[in-house]
Amino acid sequence: MSIFAISDLHLPLGIDKPMNVFGPKWDNYVDRLAENWQSIVSENDIVIMPGDISWATYLDDAYRDFDYINSLHGTKIIMKGNHDYWWTTMNKLSGFTERNGFDTIKFVHNNCFYCEESGVAVCGTRGWNIAKENSSDEDKRLFLREKERMILSLESARAHRPKEIIAAMHYPPVEKNGLNHDFIDIFNEYSVKTCVYGHLHAAAQDFAVQGDVMGVKLILVASDYLKFVPKLIRA
Numbered sequence: 001m002s003i004f005a006i007s008d009l010h011l012p013l014g015i016d017k018p019m020n021v022f023g024p025k026w027d028n029y030v031d032r033l034a035e036n037w038q039s040i041v042s043e044n045d046i047v048i049m050p051g052d053i054s055w056a057t058y059l060d061d062a063y064r065d066f067d068y069i070n071s072l073h074g075t076k077i078i079m080k081g082n083h084d085y086w087w088t089t090m091n092k093l094s095g096f097t098e099r100n101g102f103d104t105i106k107f108v109h110n111n112c113f114y115c116e117e118s119g120v121a122v123c124g125t126r127g128w129n130i131a132k133e134n135s136s137d138e139d140k141r142l143f144l145r146e147k148e149r150m151i152l153s154l155e156s157a158r159a160h161r162p163k164e165i166i167a168a169m170h171y172p173p174v175e176k177n178g179l180n181h182d183f184i185d186i187f188n189e190y191s192v193k194t195c196v197y198g199h200l201h202a203a204a205q206d207f208a209v210q211g212d213v214m215g216v217k218l219i220l221v222a223s224d225y226l227k228f229v230p231k232l233i234r235a
């Protein structure tokens with residue numbers, strides 16, 4: 001069993017919002033992603049998907065996007081992104097997947113996904129813009145809430161006594177200057193050694209913080225950055 005990660009699929013199957021308006025790199029990306037995915041991911045693998053999954057506004061409108069995801073190999077672990085307006089309560093998300101037979105899709109929100117076979121727990125939250133002294137009160141509130149949600153997810157994992165915890169966020173856990181490392185401190189407290197994240201596109205990817213930061217390996221997994229090939233995290 002291997003673990004992969006890829007975020008920011010921005011699937012437009014339920015609504016008419018093609019991504020190639022953002023440049024030719026997005027041409028035919030839905031088919032390209034499926035071909036790449038099926039060539040390297042097996043049915044027994046896990047794929048972490050930290051946010052911006054579908055352009056749909058409402059959950060029912062995301063049916064075709066989730067049908068597409070469910071048809072791909074592996075178990076898909078999904079977190080919320082800033083454009084996932086369809087995201088709702090865990091009960092409604094679970095009901096949606098059960099009702100439609102999307103049995104390869106799992107959601108992480110204040111909880112974790114634990115794989116007993118490998119002993120690996122996947123934790124995560126959306127994250128938010130890194131709070132600074134001049135940040136708005138609302139941004140500071142959201143940043144604090146996301147830290148609390150990450151801790152809830154990690155506590156859920158700790159109950160399983162996992163061999164390894166992999167963290168996933170939509171927003172980057174640190175900025176390029178590395179001045180605010182609140183999430184890294186949390187990861188170190190829970191012995192997290194790997195964090196995957198997305199959100200960054202185009203020129204912003206040039207400033208992505210990757211590699212070792214205070215003992216935590218950070219990996220950018222935005223789909224366009226990966227050229228729509230899921231990133232192998234654990235073989």
